[in-house]
Amino acid sequence: MPVKRHRQAPTQADVARRAGVSQATVSAVVNGRAAANRIPAETERLVKDAVRELGYAANPAARSLRGKGNRLLGVHTFEAVFPISSRDFYHEFLIGVEEQAVAEGYDLVLFTSTEGPNGQRRLYQADGSNRLKVADGSVLLGVAHDHSDLARLGRDGYPFVHIGRREVPGAEIPYVGADYAAGTRDAVAGLVALGHRRVGYLGIPHRVESLVDREAGYRAACAAAGIPALPVLMDGTELTPEWFDLAVGTGITAFVTEDEGLAGRLVEFAAGRAMGIPDDLSVITLRDTANGPYPGTPWSCLGIPRNEIGRAAVRLLISMLQAPPETRLGPATARAGGDPGGEATSVPQADPGGSDVDIVSQVLLPCTPPGAGTIAAPPRGNA
Amino acid sequence: MPVKRHRQAPTQADVARRAGVSQATVSAVVNGRAAANRIPAETERLVKDAVRELGYAANPAARSLRGKGNRLLGVHTFEAVFPISSRDFYHEFLIGVEEQAVAEGYDLVLFTSTEGPNGQRRLYQADGSNRLKVADGSVLLGVAHDHSDLARLGRDGYPFVHIGRREVPGAEIPYVGADYAAGTRDAVAGLVALGHRRVGYLGIPHRVESLVDREAGYRAACAAAGIPALPVLMDGTELTPEWFDLAVGTGITAFVTEDEGLAGRLVEFAAGRAMGIPDDLSVITLRDTANGPYPGTPWSCLGIPRNEIGRAAVRLLISMLQAPPETRLGPATARAGGDPGGEATSVPQADPGGSDVDIVSQVLLPCTPPGAGTIAAPPRGNA
């Protein structure tokens, strides 16, 4: 019984044998360097026929070992991807990522193997190995609880883009995020324009960058309007009806909140006090959500351009891949839409002309302003 | 100005130099073969320290080039993944795939680059190259409109598992699917047990395997019960009120339909005739769905164990990868739950003892039986 050493994927050497040329010639032909290597059309045809007949496909491992990319973009989320995608905050980002990957002809690697026994996903394994390196570069999603991993990734020279602004001391993290500061600032300015003079701010205790930015935007708007900044960070248990009464008693006519949970509590308390939303109290949620306080009424919430952020992240990543390594970590920063009405999105891209120009590696895209749902002019007597 | 050839990721050679050992020793240590290679604990510590200090991380490309797989499983869908995932028929499969991949420590490659200008995704590019080969093996989702690609994939010896039964002449396609035949048979048998004697079958014209199976199950149930099989395949436009009146006039008291669109038309017609569902007419949908005919009433529908199918597909694929290539395409077939009540899932797996046993490469998992929503005993006079 013959032991058939069957079905090994054909290599360039196999193709070369069949076409009667050398492996180097095959390499030249399949990489489109035929003209540059002075391969005549006849030989090229010979090789291409052999490729077709054998079903040759380049081994990506070998290519990437040799320093060529393998057109693989990694997607690392710090939580599971598919299980939560429909309800997930990150799902829409992934849509953008996939769309842009399709457009650019890259495939996506979903890093799931990085999940430890505790369910947390880390960039570096316990043994120090880093799975991300199978991909040419990666998009990082979610909040890394270990910033040192991010810094290390940068030091290793691995190309990556973080979704959401991230600040790591001593490292220049490339990111694409939403401009929460400007968005919040404009939203609060909108309240002021309606006549509100005391606008409360409800935050959650966990001060990640995206929340710090919102708070900063709030403070900026208050300063610009000459009204007091009244930020309160609470962990939910402290948000009592008594506190609410006190706050409203001081003349607060509007709240901005960092999530819809806090906003929901406000609605609850207002109902208990026979106050109507938005007629007696305006509420803006700084994180967009599908639901509203009551059926038919959506929250007035800051819109996060998730899809566009996902796409921009992939564009930025690819431009980093195409740029020479030295220019990869340029500190240039773009803040698109920082001025009200400025809708032009500063798209990160390698400079088409000179190749020694830094890539804009930190991008903030403008949020869409809150809709009318839970915003109104303050009640008379408070205006 | 010094040209710093900076930030190259450290290699085993670097580690070896620092630890004062050879590269081979480093390889042994980092791969846990220290004991097998008689490396003393002292040397092992030396190496591990160097690994830590340099931040060495194995290069996955080199590793997989050397014959180890790269622990990458491909996921090829014949449509886009993320954009449709929340509402998508395939989404739940992907959840299962991801969960099992996490459990087995594999990463997932989402093939998006295979999308042609027409939006269709093909396995082989025009030039004959096949991106799937980046991954050790792949899970295929959706209906390939070109069966020859599947056959070619099999001939190429590439390990893959199709989700959903697929039949290709001259090729033994490994798959994991739902046992629609048994599920439909049992569902119809259930109707018969309730007293129905004329059960109609509404199909769509496109006869893919999964629909053929349902129809076969229907015919089997009818034959077993000694009642006439009345399958009608229509393209939707033919489903008129007149036809419905005619069908009901012949004494049909129940319908099974291949999708909820057809079932919806039935409800519509029944309403026009002042017939109640399920009191005057029972309806079973052979494809599960979140919605029902009216609020509060879910369809009685065949439940597809999507999550489990996704998981089983990954398990099968991995068992194929671990088996020697010769046994990869074993024709063995498992039909789990073919007998009513048989809930044991025949899990495909490499034989733990002898390695020369074929893998069960074609698996059908049992559907969950339809619930009570739109099923009832036939009205008196028809029973």
Add this chain to the structure above:
DNA sequence: ATGAGTTGCTGATACGAAACAGCTAGGGGA
């Protein structure tokens, strides 16, 4: 003292593709 066996490594090689240096055959000019 000698051979056998063990311990603890090292050197060489292979994996598949890409890059580059260089070789040969033929033509053309001086």
Add this chain to the structure above:
DNA sequence: TCCCCTAGCTGTTTCGTATCAGCAACTCAT
């Protein structure tokens, strides 16, 4: 005739890792 040039390739090395054969040094039994 000799030299140079060019077209059209080939040979060889390289990337980082895994594996295997094998070698030096030492121990132990004979």
